[in-house]
Amino acid sequence: MNQLRKLVLASASPRRAELLTQIGVKFSVMPADLDESPLAGEQPEALVKRLAAEKAKAAAQVHKDTEGCVVLASDTVVVLDNQALGKPNDFADAAAMLGALSDRTHQVMTAVSLLDGTRQKTICVTTQVHFGPLSATQIARYWATGEPADKAGAYGIQGIAGQFVKSIEGSYSAVVGLPLYETVQLLQEFGVIE
Numbered sequence: 001m002n003q004l005r006k007l008v009l010a011s012a013s014p015r016r017a018e019l020l021t022q023i024g025v026k027f028s029v030m031p032a033d034l035d036e037s038p039l040a041g042e043q044p045e046a047l048v049k050r051l052a053a054e055k056a057k058a059a060a061q062v063h064k065d066t067e068g069c070v071v072l073a074s075d076t077v078v079v080l081d082n083q084a085l086g087k088p089n090d091f092a093d094a095a096a097m098l099g100a101l102s103d104r105t106h107q108v109m110t111a112v113s114l115l116d117g118t119r120q121k122t123i124c125v126t127t128q129v130h131f132g133p134l135s136a137t138q139i140a141r142y143w144a145t146g147e148p149a150d151k152a153g154a155y156g157i158q159g160i161a162g163q164f165v166k167s168i169e170g171s172y173s174a175v176v177g178l179p180l181y182e183t184v185q186l187l188q189e190f191g192v193i194e
């Protein structure tokens with residue numbers, strides 16, 4: 001891929017780096033640390049868009065060598081009944097999340113934000129995910145694999161939890177952490193790729 005401007009990925013997520021690498025985009029990684037708690041009354045879409053935008057800004061501020069580069073940041077939440085579920089704190093938290101997702105449909109919202117010296121654009125992609133029923137034993141065994149701990153909604157569709165998913169409508173890559181179709185459009189808009 002012909003790359004015209006330097007890209008900085010403001011993310012510590014190995015999934016986001018893998019997804020960008022998968023499509024042949026080159027980048028350097030400069031993560032930003034952020035308090036991800038929602039504001040009072042904040043809707044899930046507003047939350048993910050704000051967090052993605054703030055991650056990009058924080059990375060640009062902390063790492064002065066991002067000057068002249070385009071910074072990309074992202075945020076993912078699982079949404080059930082309009083409530084945003086982030087990463088689980090412990091087993092009880094994960095079990096509550098997975099129990100609530102069992103045999104139901106939820107949304108995965110992933111926001112992507114691109115920032116350069118002059119402008120910032122943030123978009124949100126929503127995917128519908130249909131889960132089959134999960135037993136308490138399945139949930140306990142799944143927690144023991146370690147997979148749920150660092151993932152929104154306490155599952156990873158790209159891993160063991162792939163077997164819990166009956167179907168999805170929307171973007172698979174967005175559920176994993178970065179919507180590739182929309183990201184490429186943004187990268188073109190910001191002149192990173194042709």
Ligand SMILES: Cc1cn([C@H]2C[C@H](O)[C@@H](COP(=O)(O)OP(=O)(O)OP(=O)(O)O)O2)c(=O)[nH]c1=O
Nearest residue numbers: 011012013075076151152155156157175176177
């Ligand atoms: C629903 C789902 C989420 N996830 C992951 C994507 C994100 O990495 C994570 C949600 O946490 P995020 O806060 O969006 O991202 P992060 O903390 O991992 O990385 P950073 O903020 O530095 O960019 O959950 C999966 O890997 N698979 C899934 O099926």
